[in-house]
Amino acid sequence: MYCVRKVTEDIYWVGGSERHLPLFENIHPIPRGVSYNSYLLLDEKTVLFDTVDWSICRQFVENIQAVLGGRSLDYMVINHMEPDHAACIEEIILRYPNVEIICTQKASLFMHQFGFHIDGKVIEVKEGNTMSFGKHNVTFIGAPMVHWPEAMVTYDSTDGVLFSADAFGSFGALDGKLFNDEVNFDRDWIEDARRYYTNIVGKYGPHVKSLLKKASSIDIKIICPLHGPVWRNDLGYLLDKYDKWSSYEPEEKGVMIVYGTMYGNTESAANDLATRLVEKGMINVVIYDVSKTHVSYLISETFKYSHVVLACATYNLKIYPPMLSYIMDMKALNLQKRTCTLIENGSWAPQSGGLMRELLGEMKEMTILDNEISLNSTMKEDDVDSMNDIVDSIIESMK
Structure with missing residues (x-):
């Protein structure tokens, strides 16, 4: 019919x-x-x-x-x-x-x-x-x-x-x-x-x-x-x-936090950052697990939001593989004009932050904020000031 x-x-x-x-x-x-x-x-x-x-x-x-x-x-x-x-x-x-x-x-x-x-x-x-x-x-x-x-x-x-x-x-x-x-x-x-x-x-x-x-x-x-x-x-x-x-202009001022975690410690840092952002008045915040979210959704959301936080475990002295795949898709699809913040984690040799910075630096008009954290296995009280600095730098960069 x-x-x-x-x-x-x-x-x-x-x-x-x-x-x-x-x-x-x-x-x-x-x-x-x-x-x-x-x-x-x-x-x-x-x-x-x-x-x-x-x-x-x-x-x-x-x-x-x-x-x-x-x-x-x-x-x-x-x-x-x-x-x-x-x-x-x-x-x-x-x-x-x-x-x-x-x-x-x-x-x-x-x-x-x-x-x-x-x-x-x-x-x-x-x-x-x-x-x-x-x-x-x-x-x-x-x-x-x-x-x-x-x-x-x-x-x-x-x-x-x-x-x-x-x-x-x-x-x-x-x-x-x-x-x-x-x-x-x-x-x-x-x-x-x-x-x-x-x-x-x-x-x-x-x-x-x-x-x-x-x-x-x-x-x-x-x-x-x-x-x-x-x-x-x-x-x-x-x-x-x-x-x-x-x-490649963002649709909204907001923060997209993408984390790559193996045992939940990097995820905890991502949740802590989101909470602090909301407490400071930035409520347009979303969080994604890079391992569980198909990269097509991540790319779509990255086009939507002005700020992207990449929180990533170190894996075999490299970027956590699902995070690497996501970043490479960003690059392949010509993403640009975003403000990025980096959080790295590692138990004996944190490396992911510098490697992510290098890849983002190859993309057009990407601003990478200087405030970033290098965690050793878990976020601790000693890291709170650094996390607050990240929150302040993100909010300041939106003005």
Whole structure:
């Protein structure tokens, strides 16, 4: 049975949701699932904007057949060639053999790399090219490295719709509510949206900035991403988040404490620091165990908060391995502009503090506060003054 929704009078959402998959890209946990969005335009010509992941292909095909109502499919616009959006290209070709594919030159190359049989079917477009499908006129806009090099977005000037590929997307399955004004986004979706952006697109902030600049020059009324809700109002909220995330500016003044502990002693120091911060009036404090929290959540929270405390045990004279993995992800995703404080622990040769400082120093615009503690096995009364100094330096740096 088909399951579709109208986006505008002529544009239909024909995607679907996946709730069985435990990991997105076989890396990131998606306990709330994920949607794969595709859109179908009915005009003088019929146009499909992107496909879906193979896991929901049957639903996808039923949706397309229902909306077309016996009409043929004339065009398939492929904004992004990643398999979670392009896996069903050949299935569409088999069912609609006269369809023509509109994409960038590099997307066409990727289709060949994936083994798709598309010879003679591709119309390659570049930045600024336009097409008319009847009443609807579209412009193709380059979006390289958001987040693959072949990506583009398509702007329908007739309805003011931006088919935004992987920009403005989110983790999370759709439970019948397609539009942003049908959900409480700030309560129920922002964490998944941030985690999606920071882990999937986060490395490419300058490229996102370029796309935001292009988007500011056109009259966008609706944003149709390939994951998550469709935005038909309050676009400023979403664009502001993307502006902050792509600038690597923190959303909030607050302290994120991440600890790596083997036997609980470093955790105790982290709890002590959090308590002292709250007592001094800084109540926007969160604590995470680096060993128990998936790194995708840690990255998302690191993009959110202005201050990060790394409290880490020394392990084989090195950084505790889960902490090292987290820091390396921060570096790989181009995190910058954070204020950091370090707490190291070790029973005979504390080393983690200096090693963490060295790695953070390789990242852009990272401020590492001078006040730090080197613990010997456990926090003691002699360490209280140093902990208070850390609290004072964090609060002072927020002014």
